[in-house]
Amino acid sequence: MSISSKLPNVGTTIFTTMSKLASDCGAINLSQGFPGFDCDPVLVELVTKHMKAGLNQYAPMSGVPILREQIAVKTKLVHSVDLNSETEVTVVSGATEAIYAAVTAVVKQGDEVILFDPAYDCYAPAIELNGGKPVYVPLETPDFSVNWDKVKAAISEKTRLIMVNTPHNPSGYVWTSEDINTLVEFVENKDILIVSDEVYEHITFDGRKHLSLLTHLVLRERTFVCGSFGKTFHVTGWKIGYCLAPPKLTEEFRKIHQFLTFSSATPLQYALADYLSDPSHYLTLPDFYQKKRDLFCEGLKNTRFEFSPAQGSFFQMVSYANLSEESDYELAVRLTKEIGVASIPISVFFSNKKDYKILRFCFAKKDSDLIAALDKLQRFEL
Numbered sequence: 144m145s146i147s148s149k150l151p152n153v154g155t156t157i158f159t160t161m162s163k164l165a166s167d168c169g170a171i172n173l174s175q176g177f178p179g180f181d182c183d184p185v186l187v188e189l190v191t192k193h194m195k196a197g198l199n200q201y202a203p204m205s206g207v208p209i210l211r212e213q214i215a216v217k218t219k220l221v222h223s224v225d226l227n228s229e230t231e232v233t234v235v236s237g238a239t240e241a242i243y244a245a246v247t248a249v250v251k252q253g254d255e256v257i258l259f260d261p262a263y264d265c266y267a268p269a270i271e272l273n274g275g276k277p278v279y280v281p282l283e284t285p286d287f288s289v290n291w292d293k294v295k296a297a298i299s300e301k302t303r304l305i306m307v308n309t310p311h312n313p314s315g316y317v318w319t320s321e322d323i324n325t326l327v328e329f330v331e332n333k334d335i336l337i338v339s340d341e342v343y344e345h346i347t348f349d350g351r352k353h354l355s356l357l358t359h360l361v362l363r364e365r366t367f368v369c370g371s372f373g374k375t376f377h378v379t380g381w382k383i384g385y386c387l388a389p390p391k392l393t394e395e396f397r398k399i400h401q402f403l404t405f406s407s408a409t410p411l412q413y414a415l416a417d418y419l420s421d422p423s424h425y426l427t428l429p430d431f432y433q434k435k436r437d438l439f440c441e442g443l444k445n446t447r448f449e450f451s452p453a454q455g456s457f458f459q460m461v462s463y464a465n466l467s468e469e470s471d472y473e474l475a476v477r478l479t480k481e482i483g484v485a486s487i488p489i490s491v492f493f494s495n496k497k498d499y500k501i502l503r504f505c506f507a508k509k510d511s512d513l514i515a516a517l518d519k520l521q522r523f524e525l
């Protein structure tokens with residue numbers, strides 16, 4: 144049997160590759176983005192409680208009502224935006240599903256979709272599988288901010304969707320109100336929709352506030368906002384996320400969601416609903432992660448890497464462009480094997496795999512692991 148691949152250029156993701164290499168080498172894994180510490184034991188007790196109470200059958204397709212309601216309450220508290228939890232909030236199996244379902248709901252054969260470059264790895268395959276054409280707009284180094292002249296030039300009659308990601312993976316760039324306002328100018332009165340990946344919504348630093356695209360009326364009426372409890376509550380393995388979108392978009396989104404997964408794990412949803420009722424569980428996250436970012440950046444000062452502290456997300460980029468010609472992939476592999484610290488080469492996030500000699504380190508790890516990794520990096524001679 145010969146199979147003609149629908150994604151001929153896609154292999155195993157770099158996150159799987161580097162995590163496996165880290166495990167094979169016994170290295171400290173600062174590559175794949177997941178917390179290197181456990182979630183709050185209260186969450187585990189809540190899941191157990193709901194499982195023991197018999198909440199083990201299918202959840203409603205759109206999510207359990209109490210969780211949808213709690214997501215609406217959080218959105219009101221954080222962004223002062225009122226959502227109808229019946230018609231505008233859908234619980235799904237992780238932000239990856241939310242992004243795939245949103246793209247699938249609206250992208251048709253031949254539609255152009257604007258993507259910022261570099262971008263998280265699941266966007267382009269979702270677009271291509273739906274017959275869409277990714278149109279890449281390069282972000283500006285060194286901070287990976289948006290060059291709006293380039294966005295303007297990329298918009299055409301065929302543009303159907305723009306993929307936004309703030310705070311950004313891998314750079315940590317956080318959109319400003321100027322970014323939001325310029326996007327408004329470009330899409331107002333046009334038939335352009337937006338998928339906004341906001342999975343790091345609660346991880347911003349130095350007093351920066353995450354500005355959700357929901358907060359502007361022109362954007363709100365055309366945007367699918369994708370979120371993830373994996374990032375917010377240190378439970379990436381639970382794969383529970385959500386999509387916030389106006390009723391007409393939600394209707395189309397749910398048509399896809401109901402045939403992708405139909406619904407997501409019931410006891411996890413009830414546990415998350417209980418846990419969300421205490422806002423301190425997400426409002427304390429910026430401080431929690433800023434301490435880790437600061438610890439990591441302090442230690443990096445004693446290496447020869449160049450960096451600016453991340454504005455958001457739990458990733459820190461470092462440049463070695465002034466130190467070596469080695470490719471970022473080779474260096475990431477060598478650091479894992481030789482000194483036992485795994486990272487992600489960011490060339491994999493670029494459409495053309497351009498190598499800026501930048502590595503991405505995840506600092507969502509135990510302080511002891513960050514300190515041990517820094518010690519190794521400080522002693523490493525490039």
Ligand code: GLN
Pocket residue numbers: 156158159174175176177312
């Ligand atoms: N989002 C995580 C990262 O950027 C990876 C998740 C995954 O492995 N799919 O590292």
